[in-house]
Amino acid sequence: MFQSLLHYVPNDLQMFILVVVFAFIIGLEQRRYHINEPFENLFGTDRTFTLIGILGYILYIIDKQQLYTFIIGACFIMLLLGIYYFQKISTEKKFGLTTILIALIAYTLAPLVYTQPLWLTFSIVILTLVITEAKKSLFAFSKLFDEDEFIVLAKFLVLTGVILPLLPAQPISVSIAVSPYQIWLAVVVISSISYASYLVKKFIFPNAGIIITAILGGLYSSTATTVILARKNRENPDDSTILPGILLATLMMYIRLFLIAYIFNRTIAFALLPYFLFFILVTSIIIAGLLWLHREQKVNKTTTFLITKGNPLEFKTALVFAALFILFSLVTSFVFRVFGNSGLNVLALVVGVTDIDPFILNLFQGKMVISEGVIVLSVLNAIVSNNILKMLYAIVLGAPLLRKKIWISFGILIVSGIGISLWLFLTKGT
Incomplete structure (x- = not known):
């Protein structure tokens, strides 16, 4: 029955919903992860990551063949994230790139859901969440080496x-x-x-x-x-x-x-x-x-x-x-x-x-x-x-x-x- 209902939903709308859901989940995880940090120190969490995913979707479907608009958008996002990163270094003396890399992953969700099997996109999102949340566990694990x-x-x-x-x-x-x-x-x-x-x-x-x-x-x-x-x-x-x-x-x-x-x-x-x-x-x-x-x-x-x-x-x-x-x-x-x-x-x-x-x-x-x-x-x-x-x-x-x-x-x-x-x-x- 679920498959028959999906038949009436346009494919682009299905892909859009998936991108929004995945980006929103990543953003929620970032909000939870940075819950104790001052809000002004972050470039964004749930809303920002969702909007980054939506922007990636829009720029991808405009030109799926040449991808010029998607590439230009990626350069623009990286420029903004680069400015934020250098500002973070100068003011907070923190050099972590994790949040920036996660934002770039959110931006690439659209081509992922369109061109790759759904299980692969799910796996990437799940692994992103797990790696982010497992920071302390991974640090403790690395001490065993x-x-x-x-x-x-x-x-x-x-x-x-x-x-x-x-x-x-x-x-x-x-x-x-x-x-x-x-x-x-x-x-x-x-x-x-x-x-x-x-x-x-x-x-x-x-x-x-x-x-x-x-x-x-x-x-x-x-x-x-x-x-x-x-x-x-x-x-x-x-x-x-x-x-x-x-x-x-x-x-x-x-x-x-x-x-x-x-x-x-x-x-x-x-x-x-x-x-x-x-x-x-x-x-x-x-x-x-x-x-x-x-x-x-x-x-x-x-x-x-x-x-x-x-x-x-x-x-x-x-x-x-x-x-x-x-x-x-x-x-x-x-x-x-x-x-x-x-x-x-x-x-x-x-x-x-x-x-x-x-x-x-x-x-x-x-x-x-x-x-x-x-x-x-x-x-x-x-x-x-x-x-x-x-x-x-x-x-x-x-x-x-x-x-x-x-x-x-x-x-x-x-x-x-x-x-x-x-x-x-x-x-x-x-």
Whole structure:
């Protein structure tokens, strides 16, 4: 019904109403924002901004093709705003340009509503309001950045926006079936997940306890998180959240690997999904059981800072990962060509005690003719081997009092993984 009513309203009138409403809302926000300032210090608020929007509309519709009148009007508005700005500097010693820039945005509303989708105009107006009102929040947020933060961001942009598009998509050679683009894309995906985890930890949960640290650390590296939390346990043996945190990091590993698989090979991702859901369910039950056993103990609220295994955005780390990716591509291709499916499954068990990401990514986007079942079994074998490594890290580095529970907890995961691998091997012939 609303659409049918709009049919009777001329399009120019609709656009005019939108411009007036948007400009008026911006003006109201400026009046509220400057409510405590002397009125004579402002060049205007709600009425002025609405009139600026109307002026922009008039000068735009007069000549929509050449836009001479609109451009002349813009120059006139900028001249007036420039006079106001220099007067403000000389009298108040204030150099802020925010209000002037918002006035120019109000002036450009007319061409926006005519030439751009309505959602874009809404987004611009909303973002203008939010940025203006969030001044104090943005200032507090900027204090969280240290001197190296923008260097890290620049490295991330170089990895994703400069290096990746320049790389060729052709395979390196016959023996190395992957292309430089595929190799670096794997680096970018892993770095993006790690960087996102780092940003959430630092800016959203800067004072997070062990549980949140385990969740975010597991997205980066469940092995590294296990090492850090196990050492934390030796420092504080009575903390009942250490082992649940270690297991929670392992749980996040399944989510992380599914995301990687979904990005590179959705068929394999959905083939792995039932097994990952099973392991997530088993791990969750173990975690819940441990927390229930220690429900009477006081939970440690102290902050845990996750020390990662290396900055994922360092070029050295990225080059090492790329080198490992190529190495595993050669090794995987050789093992599969010489020893077939059985050799690949054994290799998966071996690489589980190292960094499993390069090996698994090779399976996800490799050019070898490997069946879906073999890839799934190889991934599960690598995970079993990696869980054994984490169990050993936790036992060696953690407090002696925790060793029995580590054996039982990880033992359930490892035996479950071996059982599923054997079932796949026997029933599906992979």
